[in-house]
Amino acid sequence: MIEATPQTQVRPQARAAAGRERITLGAFSLSAYAVALYLFLYIPIVILVIFSFTRDEFGVRWTGFTLEWYVRLFNDARMMGAALNTLYVAVASTVVSTILGTLTALAMERFRFRGRGAVDSLLYLPIVIPEIVMAVALLAFSALIFEIIRLVTGINMRRSLTTVTLAHIAFSISFVVIVVRTSLKNFDMRLEEAAADLGADRWRIFWRITFPLILPGIVGGALLAFTLSLDDFIISLFLSGPGTSLLPVEVYNKVRRAVTPEINAISTLMLLLSMILVVLSQMVQRRK
Amino acid sequence: MAPQPLADELKRRDRTRLAGLLSPGLFYLLVFFALPLVIILLYSFLTNGPRGNVVWQFTLGNYIDLFTRSIYVNAYVRSIVISVQTTLICLLLGYPLALFIARSPQAWRVPLLILILIPFWTNFLVRIYAWQIILANNGLINNALSAVGIGPMGLLYTEGATLLGLVYGELPFMVLPLYAALDRFDFNLMEAAADLGANRRQAFMRVMLPMTMPGIAAGSVLVFVPTIGQFVVSELLGGAKVDYIGNLLQRLFLRSNPPNWPLGSAMAVIMMAVLLGLILLYFRSTTEEDR
Numbered sequence: 046m047i048e049a050t051p052q053t054q055v056r057p058q059a060r061a062a063a064g065r066e067r068i069t070l071g072a073f074s075l076s077a078y079a080v081a082l083y084l085f086l087y088i089p090i091v092i093l094v095i096f097s098f099t100r101d102e103f104g105v106r107w108t109g110f111t112l113e114w115y116v117r118l119f120n121d122a123r124m125m126g127a128a129l130n131t132l133y134v135a136v137a138s139t140v141v142s143t144i145l146g147t148l149t150a151l152a153m154e155r156f157r158f159r160g161r162g163a164v165d166s167l168l169y170l171p172i173v174i175p176e177i178v179m180a181v182a183l184l185a186f187s188a189l190i191f192e193i194i195r196l197v198t199g200i201n202m203r204r205s206l207t208t209v210t211l212a213h214i215a216f217s218i219s220f221v222v223i224v225v226r227t228s229l230k231n232f233d234m235r236l237e238e239a240a241a242d243l244g245a246d247r248w249r250i251f252w253r254i255t256f257p258l259i260l261p262g263i264v265g266g267a268l269l270a271f272t273l274s275l276d277d278f279i280i281s282l283f284l285s286g287p288g289t290s291l292l293p294v295e296v297y298n299k300v301r302r303a304v305t306p307e308i309n310a311i312s313t314l315m316l317l318l319s320m321i322l323v324v325l326s327q328m329v330q331r332r333k
Numbered sequence: 334m335a336p337q338p339l340a341d342e343l344k345r346r347d348r349t350r351l352a353g354l355l356s357p358g359l360f361y362l363l364v365f366f367a368l369p370l371v372i373i374l375l376y377s378f379l380t381n382g383p384r385g386n387v388v389w390q391f392t393l394g395n396y397i398d399l400f401t402r403s404i405y406v407n408a409y410v411r412s413i414v415i416s417v418q419t420t421l422i423c424l425l426l427g428y429p430l431a432l433f434i435a436r437s438p439q440a441w442r443v444p445l446l447i448l449i450l451i452p453f454w455t456n457f458l459v460r461i462y463a464w465q466i467i468l469a470n471n472g473l474i475n476n477a478l479s480a481v482g483i484g485p486m487g488l489l490y491t492e493g494a495t496l497l498g499l500v501y502g503e504l505p506f507m508v509l510p511l512y513a514a515l516d517r518f519d520f521n522l523m524e525a526a527a528d529l530g531a532n533r534r535q536a537f538m539r540v541m542l543p544m545t546m547p548g549i550a551a552g553s554v555l556v557f558v559p560t561i562g563q564f565v566v567s568e569l570l571g572g573a574k575v576d577y578i579g580n581l582l583q584r585l586f587l588r589s590n591p592p593n594w595p596l597g598s599a600m601a602v603i604m605m606a607v608l609l610g611l612i613l614l615y616f617r618s619t620t621e622e623d624r
Contacts, residue, residue: 075436106476174608327450
């Protein structure tokens, strides 16, 4: 299909010049647009950080510099307890979900078996169903299990850090599997074959060849699981018990009432932690 | 070829290895993910007791309520509408940004991507909360306005604020998969299209858009899914003036006195069904455009 558009009749040189002009103009407006969007993404965050240092007790006006809110925060036993709980849950769920996820990823990438498609769907499901559905399902499930335990043994169990951790593992596994599978896909199988030809057994091949090469993927998956757990609010809200508060839940309970500079301070610290984790994960990935 | 017994032995070993690798994760997901979903499916057909306990008596009443009472129907419609709006706005805002990153010089790309990754990894609650400082009656914008003698305007606790917060919160989740798709796209194809007489619009619609459709689909799912179940943004920025499904779910399970888990379960089941239906439909339409 050839159409004689006016464009094609213009002399090549003139056309190239016009094209270049259009591209620079286009590139300029695209850059300006990108800058605007980056500002949109960052201005609220920057404002949050700035207003964690203000003297204003409502935390919305700049009335001078102070570190008072950070001092208050570190003396707030409830907040610090919640922070420790959050860290504990994140570490525990990361360790378990990284191990389970890595094993599952190896099974999915290295084997062809009946029902593989079904397992694949099951692995993707936690990512495509809303977290709140998972939260209410896990809440109903834990209540039912506790009820059964009470009927059988007479022991009364309550929601605790353990229930939150078990729930965080359930949604983290899928993310670890995806990240580790990506690094297994890029893996050169000939390395393993060469090692086998040289007489190494499977165990040795795994620890000397496969594991070191997919380690960046595993660490990447672990960092993602850690972040997901740290940041998780919805499942934590539904699954944590009365005495076992987590940081995002504490923040939510305070924020619902009003803006306070203490919340600005804890938010700034959480932001800082996220930034460190991003940079760490990038460093791990670039080393590949 | 290996003699039969040896081949059988190797097959058996492979099977043992597969079982060892697969069963822990699979078992965990079946118990702590699939089984809970089955339980709420079961609960959705049970009756709520007077003290908010679940009574083991079969009923379709929960579903009938959800489909006939306007408070529930409206919440569904509202959630779907705002999720579609959020997804479309994020797509329109995010596509040019992803394009900009993909077309940047190599050395710039990593820092530009990290700038998207930071909000992506930052606590959603914290980022939404930041808008309270900006939009509140005694907040930044109204302070600035009152300095020039206007206001205060009611910016916070509006539906507009909810939409703004959702777009702000979800934008990074749209940009990353779009970038991944655009990064794989061969931009020489655009020149080829131009050489064949296509104008820029045609080249975009016929070449670039279809070829980056997987990224559009992935980004849309990543934005749509959390938005349809959200309750935090409509509470913190919308002031909980109107109910979305997420708000109702939270109330039915955690707050109502007494709670109503069977009704909440039915609500969650419908949400999941609607969502999986939409995703299936969406992926079917995008793959058809590919052909």
